Amino acid sequence: MATRVILVRHGESTYNVQRRVQGHCDESNLTEAGRAGAQQVGMALRGLPFAAAYSSPLMRARTTAELILAGLDANPSLDLNLSDDLKEINLLPWEGLSFQDVEQQFPEAYLCWRDRPHELCFQVPTANGMADFYPVPALFEQAKRFWQSVLPDHLGDTILVVAHSGINRCLISSAIGLGPEGYTAFHQANCGINVLNFSGGLGDPVQLESTNLTAHLGDPLPKMRANQRGPRLLLVRHGETDWNRQKRFQGQIDVPLNPQGQVQAAQAAAFLQNIPLDRAVSSPMLRPKETAERILQDHPHLTLELDSNLREISHGRWEGQLEEDIEAAYPGLLEQWQKAPETVQMPEGENLQQVWDRTIAAWDAIVASTPVNDLAQIPTVLVVAHDAVNKAILCYLAGLGPEHFWTFKQGNGAVSVIDYHRGGDQPPMLQAVNITSHLGGVLDKTAAGAL
Secondary structure, three states: OOEEEEEEEOOOEHHHHHOEOOOOOOOOOEOHHHHHHHHHHHHHOOOOOEEEEEEOOOHHHHHHHHHHHHHOOOOOOOOEEEOHHHOOOOOOOOOOOEHHHHHHHOHHHHHHHHHOHHHOOEEEEEOOEEEEEOHHHHHHHHHHHHHHHHHHHOOOOEEEEEEOHHHHHHHHHHHHOOOHHHOOOEOOOOOOEEEEEEOOOEOEOEEEEEEEEOHHHOOOOOOOOOOOOOOEEEEEEOOOOHHHHHOOOOOOOOOOOOHHHHHHHHHHHHHOOOOOOOEEEEOOOHHHHHHHHHHHOOOOOOOOEEOHHHOOOOOHHHOOOOHHHHHHHOOOHHHHHHHOHHHOEOOOOOEHHHHHHHHHHHHHHHHHOOOOOOOOOOOEEEEEEOHHHHHHHHHHHHOOOHHHHHHEOOOOOOEEEEEOOOOOOOOOEEEEEEEOHHHOOOOOOOOOOOO
């Protein structure tokens, strides 16, 4: 039985507005916009059967959690549990200072924080003198403690966790096997919602169903950073097919969208209708091509580019088959695919490394061929592909290998947002993953398919 965790960042705070370092400092509280955002989260999460709620004890997070709980039609006896392991990162020498002051007063440390935050080190007093303190690795250990203490008590439950940007990043990254070097992989907006599905405790398989959802706040996509220097890419999975619904392996058999898939493509188009698009690339297969063409009806100035390296994984002799057919013909191989996918060679098809190589080559080529000529007009690129292809891209961008193939969920018609905020030749940030708000709510209710 899976444990579903709804992880939320606190609402906008006074220090957020003032661009001041918060950390452990508890002198910052919610603005009116922050309180409104928390209430919107509560509305978005109505109907979920929460068994428990946890929050950082710091005022900005605790108030957010209280406002969310007040807006839920949940059990009125649901208590809010405060945990010090959900406190924000400890940046004590900087707390209360503006980021501009930090940059001026601590230029080398600030550059380290911006570019290599896991290497930032402070000298702190101890009983025996001074000692090195690395805030990001310490925060990762804190995140692990929280998971280890809470998950065993909630097998099969849905729980709410409300905390801060830094600790939320560490909670997500530690859950999927990333270390401190992955601290900047995932963005966390004020009142952004994340959904994580744990199969057991920390170290057992976990699925990121979605990250940093903001549509409930009136923002379809998370905002770009003010100083963004590289392109934004929108990664979309095609709409549903009959074979998705039947849980039949598709691979490179060219199955078109079914009526529900056409609806999902229209919903994705409406979701992105007011987003300026500068380029569009798709797998040449029918299901993503039809999805991309529907989206581009609202962007008629664009010509759709087709890239064969974005086509779906070749399942070989599995294509057109149901799981029971595959198990009968290849006993044990389907279970191996589900547990250790990187070790499976599809009979007369591909293995994951082959998919990885061609998919990443296609992605990197798209990024490299999308120059930023004007920082006032950052280009946005639409990329439409498939479940396995998108999973490979997201793993690559997060710093994970093929053994983590099942980490990211990709719903039919879902949108993910990737920003190269420091430039196209620097590591990107996953701004949001698997947005399905336009398809019916916070949770991904699209067909699971057979992958």
